[in-house]
Amino acid sequence: MTEFVRACSVADIADGKPFRVDIGDVPIVMVKDKHGTYALYDECTHAAVALSEGDVDHGSIECWLHGSRFDLATGKPKSLPATQPVQVFPTRIDGDDVFVALGEITA
Ligand code: FES
Secondary structure (H helix, E strand, C coil), X not given: CCCEEEEEEHHHCCECCCEEEEEXXXXXXXXXXXXXXXXXXXXXXXXXXXXXXXXXXXXXXXCCCCCCEEECCCCCECCCCCCCCCCEXXXXXXXXXXXXXXXXXXX
């Protein structure tokens, strides 16, 4: 069974603004939009920079360095130069807190 761990408060994540949290030594970028709350591994698969420093728009997060966009729900790249998906983790909201199920880290 996948264990959910507390990542942050609901209030920590502003709509459309990436929010970086570290769960243990795992960097996570939290994003909230009108469709839900997402947790992705906070590292671009192209050149390993933090996605949390990028912009969120239309259901994706854009890497600030070369502009690849990753789908928030699936982690799949929607544009080059990245070709590999970013790992996405299940999220759950319980009261004022957001929980993330890290499971196995594949990054
Ligand atoms: S480092 Fe992210 S697209 Fe190049």
